[in-house]
Amino acid sequence: MPLGASPKDAENNPGRFEPFPLTKEVGRPKIGRLDLNDKTETLHTVFSPAAPIRSRDFFMGRFEQLRRVEQAVREPGQHIVLFGERGVGKTSFANIIETEFGGTKTAKLTCSRNLQFTEIWKELLRKAWKAFNLDAAALAKIPATLDPFTLVDALGAIEKPYLFIFDEFDSISNKAMLGLFADTVKSLSDNLPHLHCMFVGIGLSVKDLIGEHASLERCLRQVHLPRMSEEELSEIVDKGLMRLKMNMDKSVRADVIEFSQGFPHYTHLLSKYAVENALKLRYQYVARNNFDSAIDEAITNAHESIRAAYQSAVTSRGNSEFYQNVVWACALVKEDDHGSFKAAEVRPVLEKLSKKSQPVNSYGYHLSKLCLDSRGQMLAKVTFGKQIRYHFRNPILKAYITLELYRKGVLRDFR
């Protein structure tokens, strides 16, 4: 049945429409067919779980980080390292500043292991030449292979402030290549302080970039892009619903935000699926049953790598149930501000799940195992002084396990 058909349509047009599925819901206003088509179209623009944000209109929050980057760009000779966990919104952030930023033009490039120093810079030089309408003959004269010296010489043609953005810079691990970038940054700071670079990556630190070049530390500003706050995530839901002219049950909205655990991907995903489900039933009010369907869909459509990681963590030839409980307990335990927890903190959660007492030595071994490749490296160990703490290597997996726990009805006992 086409989206938007109703039982009435079916009566009037028996050949065109199949019967509309009836629900027990009452008191929720139904949507007309034209409005439904409109909303379905809008849905794909307001909630985009699979694509980074490209337009300022759909980019929420991040004011403090934008301010810090803007400040750095205004400072002669200053460069930026923007880092944050996987999926936290780095590319979207880079996209937003890709257009003119604080009066400075910008050019962005996504790095990859296969791209060489010359290829990267030639592409950026092409962009800069186009942006400033520079002399094409001068571009053609740039040497075929670039090193920091010839590059900075070529960049001298750009007289106005410009920001070069390198997304996924952490895909470059070759030490020699990192050395070339470090020399370039140093030379830009010294000779062309109106040109800036921003390096974007997961867990990227100034140290990764500068290696031996300690003198560079001064001209690199680190900006951390943290998980999004509840307010920022709420804004994604609210602005999306506003554009759709739809409403959402208050407790469902709270769950969308809580389940996202700071990751905008899940906010977009759960909002999209829940709205889609409400629209399928022709309601403009998103209720609990729509959210429940959204969870099912999110689990079914989760990235294969996430499901595989979950399966290798919980599957065991021996005591599978115990492993599963340990994995669940890790997802349920309250983390500190850095997303880590102690083995002892897992205990009360595990006891509640297994309904029996658990001395630390009964599951400490399992926590260590969950750090291994054979268990999908679900956890990583970090040491603070004498204390060992654990954290999810991929926090998106933790969010996925939370969805599983909700679907299985386990989460209810822990909220």
Ligand SMILES: Nc1ncnc2c1ncn2[C@@H]1O[C@H](COP(=O)(O)OP(=O)(O)OP(=O)(O)O)[C@@H](O)[C@H]1O
């Ligand atoms: N500020 C924002 N406002 C609204 N949605 C956002 C924002 N930042 C990111 N998103 C959404 O979150 C999801 C992940 O964003 P993005 O791809 O930018 O993250 P990332 O950190 O670059 O991920 P990765 O580490 O995989 O490269 C996308 O669906 C994107 O639309």
Ligand SMILES: [Mg+2]
């Ligand atoms: Mg990205």
